[in-house]
Amino acid sequence: AQSVAQPEDQVNVAEGNPLTVKCTYSVSGNPYLFWYVQYPNRGLQFLLKYITGDNLVKGSYGFEAEFNKSQTSFHLKKPSALVSDSALYFCAVREGNTDKLIFGTGTRLQVFP
Amino acid sequence: NAGVTQTPKFRVLKTGQSMTLLCAQDMNHEYMYWYRQDPGMGLRLIHYSVGEGTTAKGEVPDGYNVSRLKKQNFLLGLESAAPSQTSVYFCASSLRGAFTDTQYFGPGTRLTVL
Numbered sequence: 001a002q003s004v005a006q007p008e009d010q011v012n013v014a015e016g017n018p019l020t021v022k023c024t025y026s027v028s029g030n031p032y033l034f035w036y037v038q039y040p041n042r043g044l045q046f047l048l049k050y051i052t053g054d055n056l057v058k059g060s061y062g063f064e065a066e067f068n069k070s071q072t073s074f075h076l077k078k079p080s081a082l083v084s085d086s087a088l089y090f091c092a093v094r095e096g097n098t099d100k101l102i103f104g105t106g107t108r109l110q111v112f113p
Numbered sequence: 114n115a116g117v118t119q120t121p122k123f124r125v126l127k128t129g130q131s132m133t134l135l136c137a138q139d140m141n142h143e144y145m146y147w148y149r150q151d152p153g154m155g156l157r158l159i160h161y162s163v164g165e166g167t168t169a170k171g172e173v174p175d176g177y178n179v180s181r182l183k184k185q186n187f188l189l190g191l192e193s194a195a196p197s198q199t200s201v202y203f204c205a206s207s208l209r210g211a212f213t214d215t216q217y218f219g220p221g222t223r224l225t226v227l
Binding site for chain 2: 032034042043044046049098099101103106
């Protein structure tokens with residue numbers, strides 16, 4: 001069965017420093033991977049996705065994610081964190097050949113000044 | 114475009130009461146989804162629809178019913194609310210499947226069942 005794991009409940013980083021939010025996946029077949037962000041009291045917003053092609057995927061708000069097949073990971077990264085990046089981040093994977101996504105449990109990113 | 118809207122934003126129910134959550138989208142999307150978000154559990158899919166008049170079960174469908182009579186609306190019903198249904202409910206829509214097209218989420222409905 002497909003699944004994603006976000007091993008960190010919370011990540012703290014100082015403004016201006018690089019950030020990484022981790023995600024590992026378990027799928028049979030080719031993985032289709034996604035990152036969504038949830039700002040306080042809001043619905044989720046799409047950041048980026050990996051379907052095929054270049055292992056480095058660029059997304060919204062300066063975020064990027066690196067697909068690593070050998071480590072079954074899809075970590076979200078940003079070179080320089082902003083306080084406004086503080087939010088809840090969800091990794092997701094397509095469920096089999098369906099039109100559904102399976103979401104991870106979320107990682108809260110806290111960027112402090 | 115309003116995008117995806119949800120009604121109501123907040124609701125408190127007593128055990129056994131019923132209610133309907135309304136989701137509306139004005140993007141002419143075919144697919145619509147209902148999720149619940151609980152601390153430490155992420156988002157879990159309740160029901161979804163791949164077009165007007167269709168519905169299908171997700172991961173946690175028990176205790177909920179849905180209807181998609183109009184393309185732009187997706188209703189989530191709780192016939193007899195239970196405290197375990199206390200959660201934040203999100204509706205989402207996408208033009209096609211969630212892996213092909215971006216899902217757009219509503220602002221959520223916070224439901225408390227006493």
